[in-house]
Amino acid sequence: MKLVEKHALTDALEFAVPSKVPTHWYNLTADFPEPMAPHLNPQTREELKPEEMHPLFSKALVEQEFSTERWIEIPQAVREVYASWRPSPLVRARRLEQALDTKVKIYYKYEGVSPAGSHKPNSAVAQAYFNALEGTKKLTTETGAGQWGASLAMACAMFGLECEVFQVRSSFDAKPYRRMQMEAYGGTCHPSPSTLTEAGRKILEQDPDTTGSLGMAISEAVEVALKSDRAHYALGSALNHVMLHQTVIGLEAIEQLREAGEEQADVVFGCAGGGSNLAGLSFPFLGENLRDGKTTRVVACEPQACPSMTQGEFRYDFGDVAGMTPLMKMYTLGHDFVPPSIHAGGLRYHGMSPMVSHAKALGLLDSIAVGEHETFAAGLEFARAEGIIPAPESTHAVAGALNYIKSGQARDGEVVVIGLSGNGLLDLPAYENELEKERQLKK
Numbered sequence: 001m002k003l004v005e006k007h008a009l010t011d012a013l014e015f016a017v018p019s020k021v022p023t024h025w026y027n028l029t030a031d032f033p034e035p036m037a038p039h040l041n042p043q044t045r046e047e048l049k050p051e052e053m054h055p056l057f058s059k060a061l062v063e064q065e066f067s068t069e070r071w072i073e074i075p076q077a078v079r080e081v082y083a084s085w086r087p088s089p090l091v092r093a094r095r096l097e098q099a100l101d102t103k104v105k106i107y108y109k110y111e112g113v114s115p116a117g118s119h120k121p122n123s124a125v126a127q128a129y130f131n132a133l134e135g136t137k138k139l140t141t142e143t144g145a146g147q148w149g150a151s152l153a154m155a156c157a158m159f160g161l162e163c164e165v166f167q168v169r170s171s172f173d174a175k176p177y178r179r180m181q182m183e184a185y186g187g188t189c190h191p192s193p194s195t196l197t198e199a200g201r202k203i204l205e206q207d208p209d210t211t212g213s214l215g216m217a218i219s220e221a222v223e224v225a226l227k228s229d230r231a232h233y234a235l236g237s238a239l240n241h242v243m244l245h246q247t248v249i250g251l252e253a254i255e256q257l258r259e260a261g262e263e264q265a266d267v268v269f270g271c272a273g274g275g276s277n278l279a280g281l282s283f284p285f286l287g288e289n290l291r292d293g294k295t296t297r298v299v300a301c302e303p304q305a306c307p308s309m310t311q312g313e314f315r316y317d318f319g320d321v322a323g324m325t326p327l328m329k330m331y332t333l334g335h336d337f338v339p340p341s342i343h344a345g346g347l348r349y350h351g352m353s354p355m356v357s358h359a360k361a362l363g364l365l366d367s368i369a370v371g372e373h374e375t376f377a378a379g380l381e382f383a384r385a386e387g388i389i390p391a392p393e394s395t396h397a398v399a400g401a402l403n404y405i406k407s408g409q410a411r412d413g414e415v416v417v418i419g420l421s422g423n424g425l426l427d428l429p430a431y432e433n434e435l436e437k438e439r440q441l442k443k
């Protein structure tokens, strides 16, 4: 705890943070041409009041959730942690361009350089910081493929908090390294649904062999936090404050493109589960479209197995299975939809961030759905050209971009930016199907 008091939480201390680490998060809410529909109280269906979120979230985070300010200052202690891997690289994918024999300029913004291996620490560090500052002792959360759980466990370790994670059963079984990663950071990880919560026991009664889902794991983590007066809950995506935290990605990318001599990005591809890495990369570009008349197109790439925006309805729905979260207006497949068990566990979410959903409903961004085989083929193509093995989630953005270029839709000289949200080094078994297919073909 000494570390927390003397080092991590003290904004007054001067740390040498490189000036290229953003100083503010960007809030697209300030630039939306029409306001978003408010979150609703699930019981009364009245507009949710900020204080109704206080049992679960830190006050600073709740303030961010409701904020309409365009710029929100990043605390110095958070910037100091960011500085150990930020700014993350924006790389011109020249070898991929060569392999595709294209005159399209392909860039990727690579979030896999974070210690946990994905973009998730951008919000995990902020959430752990604000909670520690307000005296929270423990954070509970859900995780799909395990990247969020691992990122939050890391952030909790940095700020002296306990961390308890409910991991979707199918991923818990398929990706044991993630549990080990969480435990290495000092966190605890249970497969969900579990017998530790009422929500979990109820689900198991109805379906003892369920693969689990993010919606179920959220119900469990929320229940544990609500029943404890020393714990808060942390959500890895979907909510407005998480979208804000991730905008460091796009703010850096705009600056880096400028340094590379590009006037603007023509098309940005990002994968979308709950929407946070897509929002993080694309919202600063959308802000420039709305304020400065730029024309960057944004394409959200979803799995065909869980196409919330491409095939869902835009309406109020719960964020979890048990109906404990506020009602949020979003694209949804229904809160009781259990997506098939695909490798990109981080994209198995029935809903979509209300901010990303609002942007889609206003026509500010497009969405497409990509098949699983196509995503891993694209991931291998990317790896063989650029060396990075993308996370199964990130391969959706790669597949979206490759398909756009290969089908001849892109002009020569067009600037395409791929959001590479994480690396796949702990998810290599997910590639095995595709590799086995290649082995068979060689025989």
Ligand SMILES: *Cc1c(COP(=O)(O)O)cnc(C)c1O
Pocket: 118, 119, 120, 147, 148, 236, 237, 238, 271, 272, 273, 274, 275, 276, 277, 278, 346, 347, 391, 393, 394, 421, 422, 423
């Ligand atoms: C969690 C995760 C995602 C999906 O979540 P979003 O909130 O939609 O970004 C995508 N990529 C990686 C690497 C992830 O860990």
